[in-house]
Amino acid sequence: MIHKLRFDKYSALYLWALFMVYFGVTQSDTFLTWTTFKLVVIENVITGVIALAFLVPLTTGTYDLSVGAMMSMSLVVSAYLSSHGTVSPVLAMLIGLGACAVAGFISGFFVVKLNVNSFIATLGMTEVATAFILHTSQQSITSAFPQSFMDIGSKPIFGLPRFVYYLAILAIVLWFVLEHTPLGRYMFATGGNPEAARLAGVKTGRLIWGSLIASAVIAGFAGTIYAWKIGNYAQAVGPGYLFPAIAAVFFGASQLKSRPNVWGTLIALYALAWGIKGLQLTFSSNTIWIEPLFQGVSLLAAVSLASRQGIVRVPKPKKHKVGEDEPPADAAATEPPVATSTATD
Amino acid sequence: MGELLRIEHLWKTFPGQVALCDVGLEVDAGEVHALVGQNGSGKSTLIKVLCGYHQPDAGDAQAWVKGEPLTLGDGQAAAAAGIRFVHQDLGLVGSISAVENIALGVGYETGRFGRIRWRQEVKRTRAALEGLGLGNIDVKAPVSSLPPAQRTAVAIARALTGWQYGASLLVLDEPTATLPGDDVERLFEVIQHLRAQGISILYVSHHLDEVFELADRVTVLRDGKKVDTMLVRELDHSKLVELIVGHHIDTTTVSESSVTGRPVLSVRGLEGGTVRGVDLDVYPGEIVGLAGITGSGREDVLDLIAGQMPRDDGEVVVDGSHIDNYQPWDGIEAGMAFVPAERAVRGVIGTMNVRENLSLCDVARFVRAGRLSRRAELAETKQWIERLSIKTSGTEAPIGSLSGGNQQKVLFGKALRLAPKVLLLDEPTQGIDIGAKDQIHRLIDEAAASGMATLVASTDTDELVRLCHRIVVLANGRVRTTLVGDQISTERIEHAQLESARRAS
Numbered sequence: 001m002i003h004k005l006r007f008d009k010y011s012a013l014y015l016w017a018l019f020m021v022y023f024g025v026t027q028s029d030t031f032l033t034w035t036t037f038k039l040v041v042i043e044n045v046i047t048g049v050i051a052l053a054f055l056v057p058l059t060t061g062t063y064d065l066s067v068g069a070m071m072s073m074s075l076v077v078s079a080y081l082s083s084h085g086t087v088s089p090v091l092a093m094l095i096g097l098g099a100c101a102v103a104g105f106i107s108g109f110f111v112v113k114l115n116v117n118s119f120i121a122t123l124g125m126t127e128v129a130t131a132f133i134l135h136t137s138q139q140s141i142t143s144a145f146p147q148s149f150m151d152i153g154s155k156p157i158f159g160l161p162r163f164v165y166y167l168a169i170l171a172i173v174l175w176f177v178l179e180h181t182p183l184g185r186y187m188f189a190t191g192g193n194p195e196a197a198r199l200a201g202v203k204t205g206r207l208i209w210g211s212l213i214a215s216a217v218i219a220g221f222a223g224t225i226y227a228w229k230i231g232n233y234a235q236a237v238g239p240g241y242l243f244p245a246i247a248a249v250f251f252g253a254s255q256l257k258s259r260p261n262v263w264g265t266l267i268a269l270y271a272l273a274w275g276i277k278g279l280q281l282t283f284s285s286n287t288i289w290i291e292p293l294f295q296g297v298s299l300l301a302a303v304s305l306a307s308r309q310g311i312v313r314v315p316k317p318k319k320h321k322v323g324e325d326e327p328p329a330d331a332a333a334t335e336p337p338v339a340t341s342t343a344t345d
Numbered sequence: 346m347g348e349l350l351r352i353e354h355l356w357k358t359f360p361g362q363v364a365l366c367d368v369g370l371e372v373d374a375g376e377v378h379a380l381v382g383q384n385g386s387g388k389s390t391l392i393k394v395l396c397g398y399h400q401p402d403a404g405d406a407q408a409w410v411k412g413e414p415l416t417l418g419d420g421q422a423a424a425a426a427g428i429r430f431v432h433q434d435l436g437l438v439g440s441i442s443a444v445e446n447i448a449l450g451v452g453y454e455t456g457r458f459g460r461i462r463w464r465q466e467v468k469r470t471r472a473a474l475e476g477l478g479l480g481n482i483d484v485k486a487p488v489s490s491l492p493p494a495q496r497t498a499v500a501i502a503r504a505l506t507g508w509q510y511g512a513s514l515l516v517l518d519e520p521t522a523t524l525p526g527d528d529v530e531r532l533f534e535v536i537q538h539l540r541a542q543g544i545s546i547l548y549v550s551h552h553l554d555e556v557f558e559l560a561d562r563v564t565v566l567r568d569g570k571k572v573d574t575m576l577v578r579e580l581d582h583s584k585l586v587e588l589i590v591g592h593h594i595d596t597t598t599v600s601e602s603s604v605t606g607r608p609v610l611s612v613r614g615l616e617g618g619t620v621r622g623v624d625l626d627v628y629p630g631e632i633v634g635l636a637g638i639t640g641s642g643r644e645d646v647l648d649l650i651a652g653q654m655p656r657d658d659g660e661v662v663v664d665g666s667h668i669d670n671y672q673p674w675d676g677i678e679a680g681m682a683f684v685p686a687e688r689a690v691r692g693v694i695g696t697m698n699v700r701e702n703l704s705l706c707d708v709a710r711f712v713r714a715g716r717l718s719r720r721a722e723l724a725e726t727k728q729w730i731e732r733l734s735i736k737t738s739g740t741e742a743p744i745g746s747l748s749g750g751n752q753q754k755v756l757f758g759k760a761l762r763l764a765p766k767v768l769l770l771d772e773p774t775q776g777i778d779i780g781a782k783d784q785i786h787r788l789i790d791e792a793a794a795s796g797m798a799t800l801v802a803s804t805d806t807d808e809l810v811r812l813c814h815r816i817v818v819l820a821n822g823r824v825r826t827t828l829v830g831d832q833i834s835t836e837r838i839e840h841a842q843l844e845s846a847r848r849a850s
Contacts, residue, residue: 176716181712181715181716182708182709185701185708185717186705188696188697188701189697189701189705192694192696193690193695193696195691196685196690196691196692196693196694197694198653199653199673199683199685200673200677200706201677201678202674202705203674
C-alpha cells in the first residue's frame with residue numbers, strides 16, 4: 001500500500017496537499033484566498049527562475065554556483081545603462097543578458113578547456129561578477145525603471161503579472177528540451193557518465209559549455225524579472241536566492257523522476273512556499289526564521305526519504321562505478337535488497 | 346589435510362528468487378579452493394553470506410570453522426574465525442598510500458599526544474607485504490599510482506594484517522578481473538606463497554585457466570545449486586565448462602572467412618599512446634583480432650581508431666574516405682561503432698535505463714515533428730532486447746540492475762543499431778560469464794556475416810581463436826606477426842606474444 005502511494009517520488013505533492021488542507025482549516029479566513037495565492041505565486045517566481053538556471057547545467061553534471069551573481073549582474077548592467085539614458089531599457093536589459101552570456105562563456109572555458117572543477121570555476125566567477133557589480137554600483141544609478149519597461153513584465157493577465165507566465169513558458173521550454181529532444185538526452189548522458197557519453201559520440205564539452213551559458217542567461221533573466229517586479233535597482237540581491245533555488249532543485253530531483261527535473265523542481269518550490277506562507281500566517285509576527293528552517297528541514301526529509309530507496313541520482317562529477325556482475329538479471333525485477341535499484345521512470 | 350570450513354544446507358532467497366538452494370561447501374586447510382559458476386549462479390551471494398553482508402534464510406544452514414560452529418551472516422563471527430575477504434573492487438582508497446590503507450583496516454599505532462607513529466606504520470606495512478613476497482612496493486605512494494597487481498597485493502596485505510586469531514581462510518573474489526596478463530602471474534606467486542604458509546584460499550573466478558593453474562579443488566555452482574566439488578587434476582577444460590553451463594558448448598567453431606573486395610577500414614602508420622606505427626586492413630565480413638601483452642599497443646589501437654585518444658600520426662581510411670585527427674562523433678559519423686573495454690566506467694551510463702543506454706548514439710532517429718517519439722524508441726528498444734535476448738525486467742530497468750553480460754549486450758545493441766561499416770570491440774567479454782560470452786561471440790559472428798568489418802582487441806586468447814579470421818600480434822607498439830587460417834591457435838598466439846616480449850626486452 002505504502003509503495004502504491006509512492007511517498008518517495010511524490011512527497012512534495014503530498015506535502016503540498018497537507019498544507020492546503022491544514023492551513024486551509026486553521027487559517028480559514030486568510031490562507032485559501034486569492035490574495036494569498038497571488039502573493040505566494042509572485043513571491044517565488046525569481047527563485048523558480050534561478051532554480052531552473054541551476055538545473056540546466058546540473059543535468060550535465062556541472063554545478064553553476066554563479067546563478068545568484070548573474071542575476072545581480074544583469075540587473076546592474078541594465079539599470080546602469082538605462083539610467084544613463086543612452087539606450088532604451090529593453091536594449092539595456094538585452095545587453096545585461098548578453099553580459100551574463102559572456103560570463104557563462106568564460107566559466108565554460110575554465111570548466112571545459114582548462115578542466116577546472118565547475119564548483120570552483122563558478123565560485124570564482126561569482127566573486128569576479130560581484131566585484132564588477134560593486135564597481136558599477138558606485139556610479140550614479142537612478143533607481144527607478146520607466147513604466148513602459150515595467151509594463152512588459154508586470155502588466156497583469158488574469159490578475160497575475162506577466163512574468164508569472166514567463167516562468168511557466170521557460171519551464172515548458174526547458175522541460176521540452178530536457179525530456180523530449182535528443183539534446184536533453186545527451187545532457188543527461190553527460191551528467192551520468194561523461195566518458196561513456198563522449199565515447200558514444202556525445203559532444204560533452206560543448207554541452208557543458210552551452211549549459212553554463214544558458215544558466216547564466218536564465219539567471220540574468222531572473223534579474224530582469226526583479227526589475228519588473230520591484231521597479232527599482234537594488235545592489236547584490238541575487239545571492240540570497242541561491243540557497244532556496246538549489247534546495248528546490250535537489251528536493252525536486254527526488255520527485256517524479258529519479259533525476260533533476262523541471263516539474264519536480266517547481267513542485268518542490270511551490271509546495272514549500274505554501275507551507276512557509278501558512279506558517280507565516282499562523283505565527284503572524286517575527287517569522288523571518290521560518291523560511292530557511294522550513295526549506296532546510298523539508299530538503300533533508302524529502303531527500304532522505306528518497307535516498308532510502310536509492311533513487312536520487314544527482315550527477316556526480318567524473319567516473320563512478322555501476323553495478324557489478326551480480327545480481328543476476330532475473331533478480332532485477334524483484335529488487336533484491338542489495339542493489340540500489342530504481343523505480344522505472 | 347584437515348577440514349577448515351564446512352557449510353551445510355545453506356538457503357538464501359530474495360523476493361521472487363532463490364539465490365542459494367541447499368548449498369554446501371567444504372574447504373580443507375591449506376588448499377586453494379576455486380568457486381566457479383556463471384553470473385547468477387549464486388557464488389557472489391555465497392561470499393556475501395559468508396562475510397555477513399547477507400543473512401541466510403532461517404533454517405538448517407550450519408557452518409563450522411575447524412570444527413567450531415560459525416554463525417553465518419555475521420561478519421564479526423567470520424572475522425573472529427579468521428576468515429578474511431578481498432572483494433573484486435579491492436576496496437582501497439586510491440588517493441592515500443599503502444600504509445594508510447592498511448591502517449584504515451586495523452587502526453594507527455599512536456604515540457604521545459595521539460601522534461601517529463609513522464615509522465612503525467611503514468615498518469608494519471613493509472613487513473606485511475614482505476610476507477606476501479612483495480617487499481619492493483612503494484608503501485608511501487598513493488595506491489592509485491601503483492600497478493594493478495601491487496594494488497591487489499596491498500588489498501591482500503590489508504586483509505591479513507592484524508590477524509590476531511591465526512590465519513585460516515582468505516576469500517579472493519575475482520582478483521584478476523582487472524589485472525593485465527603478467528600481473529596475474531605475480532598474483533599467483535602471492536597466492537602460492539600464502540598457501541605455503543598454510544592459509545586456505547577460496548578463489549572465485551570466471552577464468553577457468555586460473556582454476557587449472559592454481560586450484561586444488563573446485564566447487565561448481567549452477568542456478569543456486571551446488572553441482573559438484575571435484576579435484577582439479579581429475580578435470581579438463583571442456584568437462585569443467587560443461588559442469589558450469591550444464592550442457593556442451595562447442596568451443597572449436599572457427600568462423601568462416603568471407604573476405605571480399607576492398608578493405609573497409611585501412612590504417613597506416615598509426616601512432617599515439619603505446620602505439621608506434623601500426624598498419625592494418627580489415628575487409629568487409631572479416632573479423633581481425635588484436636593480440637599482445639599489456640604495453641604492446643593492443644590496449645590503445647582501438648581508442649586511437651575510434652577517435653577517443655588523439656593520434657600523434659597516421660592515417661585512418663573508412664570506406665575510402667580519409668579522416669584526420671578526429672573525435673569519437675566523427676568516427677561514428679564515418680561509420681564506425683566502438684564497444685569500449687571497462688564496461689562500468691566507459692560503457693554504460695549508470696543513471697540511465699536500458700532504453701536510454703541503447704539508443705544514446707543515434708537518438709535523433711526517433712525525432713518526429715521536433716520531439717522524441719517515445720513510441721518509436723520503445724518499439725526499437727524492444728526489438729533489440731528480443732534480438733539480443735537481453736535479460737531485463739523491461740526497457741525502463743536501470744542499467745545497473747542487469748548482470749554484466751546483459752549490460753554488455755545492451756552496449757552491443759547500442760553499437761549494432763548504428764549499422765556500422767566498422768565494428769571496433771575492446772575486450773568484448775571482459776568479466777562476463779561463459780553463457781553470455783558464447784552469445785556475444787555469436788553476435789560478433791553474425792555482425793561479420795552481415796558484412797561489417799570487425800576488429801577485436803582481447804587479452805583472452807581463446808576468444809580470439811574462437812572468433813577471428815586473422816590475428817595480428819602486437820609488440821612494442823608495432824605489428825609483430827600476423828596469423829591466418831590454420832596458423833591460428835592459442836599456443837601460437839601466446840607463443841608470438843611472449844616471443845615478441847622477450848625479443849623486446
